[in-house]
Amino acid sequence: MRKLLLFVLMFICSVSAFAQIGPVTGTVTDKGQHLSLPGATLKLTPGNHYTISNQFGKFEFLKVPVGDYTLTVTYLGYQTASQSVSVKANEAASVKIALESGGVSGKEVVVMGDRLRGQAKALNQQKNKPNITNIVSADQIGRFPDANIGDAIKRIPGVTMQNDQGEARNIIIRGLAPELNSVTLNGDRIPSAEGDNRRVQMDLIPSDMVQTIEVNKTLTPDMDADAIGGSVNLVTRAAPTGPRVSATLSGGYNPIREKALYTGSPGTGQPFLE
Structure with a gap:
């Protein structure tokens, strides 16, 4: 009888301890163009919780103890962002973070164009x-x-x-x-x-x-x-989180054939039924 009571007590304690955790999920995007940012480094403090966003800018922290945390996101070419997160038992905390491109720091001016944005994503993924x-x-x-x-x-x-x-x-x-x-x-x-x-x-x-x-x-x-x-x-290519229109045009001349060379690649994206 004592063994049975001990087993029941241990089971109740384990269920109670398991219930005091919850996941944290979300996405990291560019604030100006609403594009996903893969390879972003995310940290929950206090504690030692780290993760990296996937190729669609999504991330998740599993088995986070209940409490209030500060989520910090760092990304090459973008300003570091922080946001408060409250974790409740058996409830998924959803977070959406939009990062701003780097600005003025002292006498140095950082200019971030569309081409550099794409390369910044690649460098972040390669770094991690x-x-x-x-x-x-x-x-x-x-x-x-x-x-x-x-x-x-x-x-x-x-x-x-x-x-x-x-x-x-x-x-x-x-x-x-x-x-x-x-x-x-x-x-x-x-x-x-x-x-x-x-x-x-x-x-x-x-x-x-x-x-x-x-x-x-x-x-x-x-x-x-x-x-x-x-x-x-x-x-x-992945669908953007907002309206997106892009186009690539190039041209040239072939002196041997005496003909012009040209190529184009237009593209557009619009999310539906979000």
Whole structure:
């Protein structure tokens, strides 16, 4: 009988202790353009709670003890923001934080344009990665006339491409053959278009549909262990949290063919049913 009472008492205590925690979730966005900010560093004080926002700017703290906290967000190129958060038992505290771009600090003036914003996102993600990674944003890709992903990837350090019919097709990471590398799209494996090998034809993917290129030169435990050279993850464009219109135009002249060269890439986004 005593053992039964002791067991019941321990069960009640464990349930009571478990009930005194709650999660904290939210999103980090740009205040001016309402775009998500991936790779932001978030900290809850008091305590030792840290996390990093994902590629959609979302974050979560699990099993946070009940109480009042201060949530601090830091991001390269943006001003540090703080917000009060109250955690209640078994209730999710939802927080939305909009960061402002860097301003005047003493005699130094920080100018943050749209192209630098995109590169700041890539640098934040690269800084917080646990492995050796190169991350390139769409704004950085747009600086060069690369029509496909193969031409864009070959500009990354430690990466070369095998050309086929004049196009950068097969990826080589750290000097290892294309068969020893893997390519994923938003984390999902891309199969080869050829039936007798593992090579992914990078010249078939247009550069306009990609928001970020992540080249992982060392694998982590959450990745498939079948890429000795490395893994390339292509992140497609995400829908903005507000109305968004963008366009890319370029032109030139080919003296050999005596014809003009031009290309354009318009884009628009609008969230519905939020």
